[in-house]
Amino acid sequence: MNAQLTPKAAFQETLPTVFGYLGIGIAFGVVGQAAGLSTLEILLMSLLTYGGSVQFVIISMLLGHSALLPMLLSTFLINSRMILMSMTIAPYFKNESLFKNLWIGSLLTDETFALGMNKTNSTAGQLNFAWFNTSNLIAYFAWAVASLLGAFLGNFVASPQELGLDFALVAMFIGLLYLQIISDQVLQVSLQLAVVTFVLVLTYLGLIFIPANILILVITLLGCGFGVIIKHAFF
Amino acid sequence: MPSFNFVFITILGCGVVTWLSRVIPFILLKKFKMSRTLTEFLSFVPLAIMAALWFESLFVQRLGHFPQINLGNLLASVPTVLSAFLSKNLLVIVVVGIISLAAIRFFLSV
Numbered sequence A: 001m002n003a004q005l006t007p008k009a010a011f012q013e014t015l016p017t018v019f020g021y022l023g024i025g026i027a028f029g030v031v032g033q034a035a036g037l038s039t040l041e042i043l044l045m046s047l048l049t050y051g052g053s054v055q056f057v058i059i060s061m062l063l064g065h066s067a068l069l070p071m072l073l074s075t076f077l078i079n080s081r082m083i084l085m086s087m088t089i090a091p092y093f094k095n096e097s098l099f100k101n102l103w104i105g106s107l108l109t110d111e112t113f114a115l116g117m118n119k120t121n122s123t124a125g126q127l128n129f130a131w132f133n134t135s136n137l138i139a140y141f142a143w144a145v146a147s148l149l150g151a152f153l154g155n156f157v158a159s160p161q162e163l164g165l166d167f168a169l170v171a172m173f174i175g176l177l178y179l180q181i182i183s184d185q186v187l188q189v190s191l192q193l194a195v196v197t198f199v200l201v202l203t204y205l206g207l208i209f210i211p212a213n214i215l216i217l218v219i220t221l222l223g224c225g226f227g228v229i230i231k232h233a234f235f
Numbered sequence B: 001m002p003s004f005n006f007v008f009i010t011i012l013g014c015g016v017v018t019w020l021s022r023v024i025p026f027i028l029l030k031k032f033k034m035s036r037t038l039t040e041f042l043s044f045v046p047l048a049i050m051a052a053l054w055f056e057s058l059f060v061q062r063l064g065h066f067p068q069i070n071l072g073n074l075l076a077s078v079p080t081v082l083s084a085f086l087s088k089n090l091l092v093i094v095v096v097g098i099i100s101l102a103a104i105r106f107f108l109s110v
Helices: A007-035 A037-047 A053-063 A070-078 A081-093 A098-106 A110-120 A129-153 A164-181 A189-209 A212-234 B002-031 B036-042 B045-057 B071-087 B090-106
Strands: none
Touching: A007 A037, A007 A053, A007 A110, A007 A129, A007 A164, A007 B090, A037 A070, A037 B002, A053 A070, A053 A212, A053 B002, A070 A081, A070 A212, A070 B002, A081 A098, A081 A110, A081 A129, A081 A212, A081 B002, A081 B036, A081 B045, A098 B002, A110 A129, A110 A164, A110 B045, A164 B045, A164 B071, A164 B090, A189 A212, A189 B036, A189 B045, A212 B002, A212 B036, A212 B045, B002 B036, B071 B090
């Protein structure tokens, strides 16, 4: 990543993540189609709900003839990590208009969040609207196009898993995690590794008691708390 | 599958819920300043979220029991982490990851 905060830089830096969106977006389209959603419904869910993993959960709940309220509640719980990410990103846009703030927030995702945080390591802690908006828009359109593609492919492909595409997102998290660790200007590497180890142990134990989708939020909160405590105690 | 109307209301409702989680912090932080403690707490968010999302994919949940290892994802993570070390390039990392899992599924059928 370079220090430029232009749409062009954003385009180049977001491009690798498009593979992740394509992989999971196609998988979503295929799953939706198999569950009996129309192509229009699949596209609308990707455009309006725009929630990544939550969209898979909604489909399975729809299949189980869930009422509306449990689906809304699940959506809130799974996506409440967005609150944390928005809180982390918002200070960078404090001097922009309220509309631009809302716009950036509306299209924020796990991946553009992580990309943005990585970017701040090479821009002396700066982000701007042009860069972030470009990154967000690419993600949004890639997700919509991939979902449509999956809805069509669903007629032909029995199991998209064999292609390894479902790992694209995990690979992206690994890459973004690694790049975050080596480029963070504030937190020491050993401190970060301690937090990552803590998260691993907590994930393993947490999976026994807490549904995976909600666990992410719980672990993130505990991981951050653990980080703050050991930072003051040992670093 | 329920009717289009019900599916549409669900899509819209879940969209609003997700959207509110995304934008409310932006609105609040426009008005209020975060304390230093909160800022410090949030500085760990990228690290913790990415790690949690990765590790969660390495296991298969069985509520009430210890999770099983997701062997395919665990094995595919090895070359992926290695490619991160060597390339420091997100595109390379993602492509290596996809090929690794496809190859592992092909040869080991896990």
